[in-house]
Amino acid sequence: MNLEEIKDLIKLVSKSGLGKVEIEREGFRISIKGSQTEPIMYQAAPMVAAPVAAAPAPVATSAAPASTENNSSNDDSKYITIKSPMIGTFYRTPGPDKDAFVNVGDNIQKGDKVCIIEAMKTFNEIESEISGKIVKVLVDNASPVDYDQPLFLVDPA
Numbered sequence: 001m002n003l004e005e006i007k008d009l010i011k012l013v014s015k016s017g018l019g020k021v022e023i024e025r026e027g028f029r030i031s032i033k034g035s036q037t038e039p040i041m042y043q044a045a046p047m048v049a050a051p052v053a054a055a056p057a058p059v060a061t062s063a064a065p066a067s068t069e070n071n072s073s074n075d076d077s078k079y080i081t082i083k084s085p086m087i088g089t090f091y092r093t094p095g096p097d098k099d100a101f102v103n104v105g106d107n108i109q110k111g112d113k114v115c116i117i118e119a120m121k122t123f124n125e126i127e128s129e130i131s132g133k134i135v136k137v138l139v140d141n142a143s144p145v146d147y148d149q150p151l152f153l154v155d156p157a
Helices: 003-016 045-054 056-061 063-076
Strands: 020-025 028-033 080-083 088-091 113-119 122-127 132-137 143-145 150-155
Touching: 003 028, 113 150
Parallel strands: none
Antiparallel strands: 020 028, 080 150, 088 113, 088 143, 113 122, 132 150
């Protein structure tokens, strides 16, 4: 085994995350240990325990806000929702120092760009499929969005 083969083997161990590699040939033996020998373990139990402990308080106080939410959802029923066509990161602006594509109160036409969703390093401009007035922006800038997640409320009137 020459020096280049040993260097390649070291790179392989470091990139793959293997804990240890041993090779033995006639008159030659090499053992390479990776920098991390045990996988990182994550515990979900503490995260589950906190919301369970906090759940009784919102349940007791949510009676009044629930009726408010029902009233607002009835008001929102006259609006059309622009939804995310993909999973990715939502951006309201074409760049960090640029103005937002649309703001609350803006009138939009079918085909107007309303936002960008980045998916796998590709920036996809999302166009409106309806005409109307932007009533509400439902997602914060640079937030992750799921497929079919509501992004904007539009008044078609």
